[in-house]
Amino acid sequence: MGFVLFFILAGLMIVSAIGVVVARHPVRSTMSLVVTLFLLAVFFVFLDADFVAALQVVVYAGAIMVVFLFVIMLLNLQHDEPAYRPQLRTSFGLAGASLFALILLYFLRKAGTLLPGPGMSTQMPAAFGTTESVGLRLFTNYLLPFEIASISKVFTSGLHYMLHGPYQGTLGSWLGSKLTMSRAVANLSLENLAVYHPGLAQDNRGGVYPPGTMMSLATLFSYLSTFTPPFPQGTCYSYSNLGWSLLGMAAVKLSNLNGQDFADAYNAKLAQFCRGFSATNTQVFRPSLKPRLPMGYTREFAALPAHNNYQPTREAGYGSGGIVSTGADLMQFLLYNMGRLPGGLTDRALAYQQKETLRAAPCSGTGPGPITSAGWFHGKAQTAEGEITVINKNGGVAGFSSWMGFTAWQGTGASSTHGVLVLSNSHVSTKMGNTIMRLLLA
Numbered sequence: 001m002g003f004v005l006f007f008i009l010a011g012l013m014i015v016s017a018i019g020v021v022v023a024r025h026p027v028r029s030t031m032s033l034v035v036t037l038f039l040l041a042v043f044f045v046f047l048d049a050d051f052v053a054a055l056q057v058v059v060y061a062g063a064i065m066v067v068f069l070f071v072i073m074l075l076n077l078q079h080d081e082p083a084y085r086p087q088l089r090t091s092f093g094l095a096g097a098s099l100f101a102l103i104l105l106y107f108l109r110k111a112g113t114l115l116p117g118p119g120m121s122t123q124m125p126a127a128f129g130t131t132e133s134v135g136l137r138l139f140t141n142y143l144l145p146f147e148i149a150s151i152s153k154v155f156t157s158g159l160h161y162m163l164h165g166p167y168q169g170t171l172g173s174w175l176g177s178k179l180t181m182s183r184a185v186a187n188l189s190l191e192n193l194a195v196y197h198p199g200l201a202q203d204n205r206g207g208v209y210p211p212g213t214m215m216s217l218a219t220l221f222s223y224l225s226t227f228t229p230p231f232p233q234g235t236c237y238s239y240s241n242l243g244w245s246l247l248g249m250a251a252v253k254l255s256n257l258n259g260q261d262f263a264d265a266y267n268a269k270l271a272q273f274c275r276g277f278s279a280t281n282t283q284v285f286r287p288s289l290k291p292r293l294p295m296g297y298t299r300e301f302a303a304l305p306a307h308n309n310y311q312p313t314r315e316a317g318y319g320s321g322g323i324v325s326t327g328a329d330l331m332q333f334l335l336y337n338m339g340r341l342p343g344g345l346t347d348r349a350l351a352y353q354q355k356e357t358l359r360a361a362p363c364s365g366t367g368p369g370p371i372t373s374a375g376w377f378h379g380k381a382q383t384a385e386g387e388i389t390v391i392n393k394n395g396g397v398a399g400f401s402s403w404m405g406f407t408a409w410q411g412t413g414a415s416s417t418h419g420v421l422v423l424s425n426s427h428v429s430t431k432m433g434n435t436i437m438r439l440l441l442a
Helices: 002-022 026-046 050-075 087-110 131-138 149-164 171-175 190-194 217-224 241-251 259-275 287-292 315-321 327-337 348-355 429-441
Strands: 145-147 323-326 377-383 386-397 400-407 419-424
Touching (some): 002 026, 026 050, 050 131, 149 386, 190 241, 323 327, 386 429, 400 429, 419 429
Antiparallel strands (some): 377 386, 400 419
């Protein structure tokens, strides 16, 4: 039955292909081409290439042919049908096409192309060519990892809530029994660290702490044993990577100065957190990931040197900016934070991290300072209905940048309406993300 159906459809395809050439009206010619492309998609189905068949219909028979018809209608190509058809020209055309087909078949058979080859009798895997198998490979074997930089902070915040609930206590109560730190550092509140009011200096541009401070946990806590924060905590805004690094350690209850133990513990809890929204390819940076990362570019769009190890931060800073994820995982994370996954509207963790907003003047400089919550920043955007809040977070390390944002929804009874995710192996994500969000809201 399949053999007979093949020749019937093949005949129809040949007829429709001839119609593309001989039809005098451009619209009829285009519609014949649509039929030809649809029938070609059927042959891909016969070959168990379902995904290619779907692309054939969607891309060629769908999108491209719509453009063809649009151009024809735009140009208004019309020709009057002739009163008679030149029968002699048609006959010669059909005879020439038949002769060409016979010659082609002769040479193909002579070359052995029409006979089954050694690969044609090979049994294909059960799911060969299906959309599921192609998608599975794209999201496993060929899944492209990205360094997400400071969006890691939002993961750390969610991880902490999953393990311990709302931020409570001080660094001393979480780490002080095992690790050495000054009394001033031990008194830092976890909540103040999470909402960017830590009393620590802004350090996202470097040059604040002595060189080598973050080289290892041993050097970090040796420095913290005599360190005094420069500002009163809870009184002013400061973007502190050090503060978020300490929050990551508190989340996993760090008990020793072994950097690998901390990386393994944080990675295990991160995986547990991500499974909650079906993200299975998010992890802390490992040197073995470098070959899979896309090439990173500087702000001047120059490629990073080949000898660059692509490590976004030392192990001590994993809670602040050391996570590597994928576009698929981050889309799941975005949907989770937008309240669009099952149970999202009543998720207490999301309500805690997004709804409690605070504002304070910068510790260094002037101005009102940003509105913040646990890991997130709250910006304003204008729409036709008025001003709305966009919850967002960006990140940037050498060669990579990221931006995630969505419209505020806590207290509305409905999930967020708009969300944007941008990943780039350059430094354009923040500008691009804000522009896309403005266009969506407009």
